[in-house]
Amino acid sequence: MGFSMSQSEKPGGLNRRSFLTATAMGATLPVIQQARAQQAESAPADPRAPVDVKLRINGRDQSLRLDARTTLLDTLREHVGLTGSKKGCDQGQCGACTVLVDGTRVLSCLTLAVMAQGSEITTIEGLASSDGALHPMQQAFIDHDAFQCGYCTPGQIMSAVACVNEGHAGTNDDIREYMSGNLCRCAAYPNIVAAINQAKNEMRKA
Amino acid sequence: MSAAAPEPKANMGQPVPRYDAREKVTGVARYASDQQVSQPAFAFLVTSAIARGDITSIDERGAREVPGVLDIFTHRNTDDLTQTKYGQQGGGASTSIQGLGPEIRHDGQIVAMVVADTFENAREAAYRLKIGYSEATPSASFESAGTEMKDANGIMSVATQAKEWLSTGDVEDALSKAAVTVDAEYSTPTQHHNPIELFTTTCSWQGDKLTIYEPSQFVFGLKNAVAERIDVAPDNIHVVSPYVGGAFGSKAQMTPRTGLVAYAARKVGRPVKLVATRDQGYTISTYRAETRHHVRLGSDRDGRLVAYSHEGFEITSRPDSYSVKGTEETAHLYSFGAVATKVNVVHADRNTPGFMRSPPVVPYVYALESALDELAVKLRMDPVELRRKNDGMKDSFGKEWSSRSLMTCYDQAAEAFGWSKRNPEPGSMRDGEWLVGWGCATAVYPTHNAASAARVSLRSTGEALVQIAVHDIGTGAYTVIGQLVASELGVPVEKVRVELGDTLLPAGPVAGGSVTTAAAGSAVLKACAQIRTRLIGGASSGDGAPLAGVPDGQIRLREGRAVAQDGRSEELAKLFERLGQNQIEEYAEFVPAGASSNAMERLYQGKPTFVGGSNGEKLMYSLGAEFVEVRVNQRTREVRCPRAIGAFAAGRILNTRTTHSQLMGGMIWGIASALHEKTELDEKRARYVNDNIAEYLIPVNADIRDIDIILVPEIDNEVNPVGVKGLGELANVGTAAAVANAVYHATGIRIRDLPVRIEALLA
Numbered sequence: 029m030g031f032s033m034s035q036s037e038k039p040g041g042l043n044r045r046s047f048l049t050a051t052a053m054g055a056t057l058p059v060i061q062q063a064r065a066q067q068a069e070s071a072p073a074d075p076r077a078p079v080d081v082k083l084r085i086n087g088r089d090q091s092l093r094l095d096a097r098t099t100l101l102d103t104l105r106e107h108v109g110l111t112g113s114k115k116g117c118d119q120g121q122c123g124a125c126t127v128l129v130d131g132t133r134v135l136s137c138l139t140l141a142v143m144a145q146g147s148e149i150t151t152i153e154g155l156a157s158s159d160g161a162l163h164p165m166q167q168a169f170i171d172h173d174a175f176q177c178g179y180c181t182p183g184q185i186m187s188a189v190a191c192v193n194e195g196h197a198g199t200n201d202d203i204r205e206y207m208s209g210n211l212c213r214c215a216a217y218p219n220i221v222a223a224i225n226q227a228k229n230e231m232r233k234a
Numbered sequence: 235m236s237a238a239a240p241e242p243k244a245n246m247g248q249p250v251p252r253y254d255a256r257e258k259v260t261g262v263a264r265y266a267s268d269q270q271v272s273q274p275a276f277a278f279l280v281t282s283a284i285a286r287g288d289i290t291s292i293d294e295r296g297a298r299e300v301p302g303v304l305d306i307f308t309h310r311n312t313d314d315l316t317q318t319k320y321g322q323q324g325g326g327a328s329t330s331i332q333g334l335g336p337e338i339r340h341d342g343q344i345v346a347m348v349v350a351d352t353f354e355n356a357r358e359a360a361y362r363l364k365i366g367y368s369e370a371t372p373s374a375s376f377e378s379a380g381t382e383m384k385d386a387n388g389i390m391s392v393a394t395q396a397k398e399w400l401s402t403g404d405v406e407d408a409l410s411k412a413a414v415t416v417d418a419e420y421s422t423p424t425q426h427h428n429p430i431e432l433f434t435t436t437c438s439w440q441g442d443k444l445t446i447y448e449p450s451q452f453v454f455g456l457k458n459a460v461a462e463r464i465d466v467a468p469d470n471i472h473v474v475s476p477y478v479g480g481a482f483g484s485k486a487q488m489t490p491r492t493g494l495v496a497y498a499a500r501k502v503g504r505p506v507k508l509v510a511t512r513d514q515g516y517t518i519s520t521y522r523a524e525t526r527h528h529v530r531l532g533s534d535r536d537g538r539l540v541a542y543s544h545e546g547f548e549i550t551s552r553p554d555s556y557s558v559k560g561t562e563e564t565a566h567l568y569s570f571g572a573v574a575t576k577v578n579v580v581h582a583d584r585n586t587p588g589f590m591r592s593p594p595v596v597p598y599v600y601a602l603e604s605a606l607d608e609l610a611v612k613l614r615m616d617p618v619e620l621r622r623k624n625d626g627m628k629d630s631f632g633k634e635w636s637s638r639s640l641m642t643c644y645d646q647a648a649e650a651f652g653w654s655k656r657n658p659e660p661g662s663m664r665d666g667e668w669l670v671g672w673g674c675a676t677a678v679y680p681t682h683n684a685a686s687a688a689r690v691s692l693r694s695t696g697e698a699l700v701q702i703a704v705h706d707i708g709t710g711a712y713t714v715i716g717q718l719v720a721s722e723l724g725v726p727v728e729k730v731r732v733e734l735g736d737t738l739l740p741a742g743p744v745a746g747g748s749v750t751t752a753a754a755g756s757a758v759l760k761a762c763a764q765i766r767t768r769l770i771g772g773a774s775s776g777d778g779a780p781l782a783g784v785p786d787g788q789i790r791l792r793e794g795r796a797v798a799q800d801g802r803s804e805e806l807a808k809l810f811e812r813l814g815q816n817q818i819e820e821y822a823e824f825v826p827a828g829a830s831s832n833a834m835e836r837l838y839q840g841k842p843t844f845v846g847g848s849n850g851e852k853l854m855y856s857l858g859a860e861f862v863e864v865r866v867n868q869r870t871r872e873v874r875c876p877r878a879i880g881a882f883a884a885g886r887i888l889n890t891r892t893t894h895s896q897l898m899g900g901m902i903w904g905i906a907s908a909l910h911e912k913t914e915l916d917e918k919r920a921r922y923v924n925d926n927i928a929e930y931l932i933p934v935n936a937d938i939r940d941i942d943i944i945l946v947p948e949i950d951n952e953v954n955p956v957g958v959k960g961l962g963e964l965a966n967v968g969t970a971a972a973v974a975n976a977v978y979h980a981t982g983i984r985i986r987d988l989p990v991r992i993e994a995l996l997a
Binding site: 076095097098102105106109110111112113114115116117118119121122124151152153155156162166167169170171172173174175176177178179180181182185201203204205207208209210211212213214215216217218219220221222 | 236237238239251252254255256257258259260261262263264265267268270300301352353354355358427428429430431432477478479480481482509511512707708709710891892894895896898899902903906926927928932933934935936937938939940941
């Protein structure tokens with residue numbers, strides 16, 4: 029399910045290239061092979077025929093009828109109206125589309141919506157509590173000015189929350205390494221590290 | 235206070251958090267492609283597979299078989315789009331190459347756009363479109379046959395109106411007599427802005443009115459250029475761009491996609507949404523072209539410069555003469571003695587380059603500051619002292635600086651860095667298997683100004699609203715404009731609402747040339763002054779006025795009250811009540827000295843006017859000094875940059891937080907310029923090879939360690955009414971030279987071609 033950024037076997041050895049290879053090979057191919065195998069067994073189905081998809085997003089059930097090729101990112105943005113998750117490359121290079129699937133950070137642009145069924149999906153819109161109180165990571169990003177244009181920010185924050193929960197925020201070096209799948213062209217990186225250091229303590233208390 | 239929000243020093247404002255912070259951390263901020271339109275159709279671009287030649291066939295059959303395809307736009311059915319004038323000086327079109335064929339003039343030229351009911355169907359149909367070409371051999375870059383080189387003299391650029399190259403004295407004579415000389419060639423690579431937000435456009439028609447949702451650095455420019463392109467009245471076009479997901483110059487002008495999407499939306503009768511792919515972004519917008527430099531410096535034995543000669547070469551497209559002409563800036567930087575400059579453009583089969591963060595100074599200052607370091611080595615002189623020796627309040631042309639704090643920047647940064655512990659001998663400083671190198675260089679950026687309008691209103695409740703069509707591209711414009719209004723009207727910053735990035739608002743300049751705060755701020759000051767005049771006039775007169783008889787000049791607006799010098803005051807609400815008004819609204823237009831009298835009219839027509847830099851009576855520039863440490867692995871030769879310190883002086887600082895982020899991000903851009911970024915070009919086919927953000931290396935978090943920013947207090951009341959010099963494009967200048975100079979110090983190897991790569995250090 030999905031593409032975990034925490035699949036690195038070598039501690040501290042995750043870079044964006046090995047990450048890309050791992051995700052592309054590890055996750056996409058089996059799905060395609062499976063689909064092809066199913067096609068071979070029965071009469072060729074119209075690959076464009078819409079499919080019913082049930083997703084649970086930010087605690088709400090959504091019933092959708094989608095082109096099977098629709099990514100989780102495009103589903104969120106174009107079919108559910110949740111535009112907080114951003115499209116920065118649509119090929120798993122920038123991290124702006126990062127969401128949590130069952131608590132694991134996932135690139136929603138490399139995840140088909142059909143693959144996310146039966147899971148709990150959390151987007152940036154679902155991070156603050158319903159009374160409007162910000163998640164400690166959101167507040168820390170404000171306090172440390174951990175963004176400028178703000179476009180990569182939803183992905184950075186979702187990734188940062190997962191980074192802390194994975195136990196990969198112990199040292200500055202760890203934070204830098206495990207946050208390197210989220211590009212920030214404005215280059216707020218030192219402030220992002222500072223924000224995660226602040227939020228990890230508050231997340232521990234909570 | 236934290237590192238991100240430094241304690242304000244003299245002439246610096248409070249580090250209030252960003253106005254748009256909550257929207258940005260909650261995902262509520264609506265960037266262009268987030269805007270919801272009713273029943274959109276989706277567009278997908280097809281770009282050319284060759285750089286030069288002609289389209290010979292278009293087979294639409296496969297594409298048309300895809301269900302949901304609404305239309306396919308090619309050169310065959312779009313020839314009624316108007317060719318729009320290339321915006322040489324900003325505004326207007328980013329390129330003359332606007333048609334979808336049949337002639338192909340660069341790699342990745344838009345040749346078709348498919349519109350379908352879903353994104354998935356549009357994408358599939360686009361891949362099924364078969365386009366045949368006859369291919370001619372393209373000229374890719376400097377080394378290619380078939381390029382055409384021209385003297386760039388007379389080519390107008392945004393900030394330079396010079397008709398002759400800057401020169402003074404006899405450079406050849408001075409060089410021949412100089413005790414020490416440097417004669418070196420440098421080069422900088424092709425770079426792409428790569429904002430994380432893709433190039434998107436959504437167009438929606440209601441009758442003959444068009445709304446464009448597109449990330450823009452110049453909404454009035456876009457509005458007027460699209461109007462020309464699709465032949466409608468500008469008044470019928472509304473551009474909405476409240477948030478921009480990074481731009482760095484790439485969203486300053488109208489690129490060919492926008493008119494096409496507007497055209498398609500009209501044709502298919504429903505809104506059309508385009509989100510171009512990352513690789514398409516490399517060719518459908520602009521970029522920083524590769525440059526070459528021949529620099530000669532001469533000095534006496536004590537390091538006093540006697541000659542500076544700099545010839546630059548810049549790549550541009552076939553039809554357009556884009557040129558940054560950085561010698562127009564570098565020639566003023568020090569007291570050089572004799573100066574000779576020249577810039578050439580080289581036309582190749584490439585897309586037209588354009589503004590990218592600090593266009594003139596990034597390549598040219600790299601070359602100059604590298605040559606200065608080479609001179610310091612030859613003189614056996616400390617590079618800081620070499621700059622001190624040639625620092626002065628007058629340049630070689632006799633022009634004075636409005637303010638110049640360069641050596642203060644050097645001294646503060648050097649001390650923080652520990653520069654005095656540097657052993658100047660190359661390769662002398664080591665830490666285990668790492669060779670340690672320390673280098674420094676100057677950062678400089680011209681202080682521009684431009685025309686801007688603004689509307690400000692103040693309500694009896696103490697709430698204020700400020701509206702200007704300037705753009706917050708991550709700079710902090712929302713925040714500092716709100717702060718200015720708050721301090722001018724004496725209300726809390728939380729009570730100021732700021733509206734930007736929309737053509738329904740009073741016109742503001744392009745978010746370019748680091749001009750926004752100077753221009754918009756000056757217009758805001760003017761509008762606020764008009765409000766104050768009306769309020770204070772009312773406060774000092776009328777029945778029952780507590781401040782009756784107090785001269786207007788002795789009344790201030792403070793903390794929601796009109797306050798006299800003697801301490802008497804009247805609450806804002808009471809004052810409004812006495813005036814019989816709920817709110818006061820004022821519109822103001824600011825036109826800077828030196829701008830044409832019709833600058834405001836031109837601004838509303840989408841044409842920018844820039845003044846400042848070296849064009850006025852005095853030299854107006856932001857300055858800084860940057861120090862970096864590099865570590866070069868003795869065996870693998872990998873290069874790391876563990877720390878960098880920059881000290882910057884840019885006049886008044888309105889917000890130390892947003893300023894710190896601008897400068898920090900800028901220095902990281904500079905490190906990236908030195909060590910990472912290069913768009914690789916297939917020299918045979920004139921195509922970009924690494925057109926994605928995994929292979930085009932922009933820094934990731936793990937590439938960056940300690941970046942220390944020092945804000946140097948500076949007061950300059952001559953630059954503009956606000957007293958700000960502009961700093962969005964300051965800190966990424968000079969960094970590449972500082973890194974290359976540090977690499978020399980670590981290894982003894984002088985890198986004259988950026989970026990610094992391992993293979994160049996495997997000597």
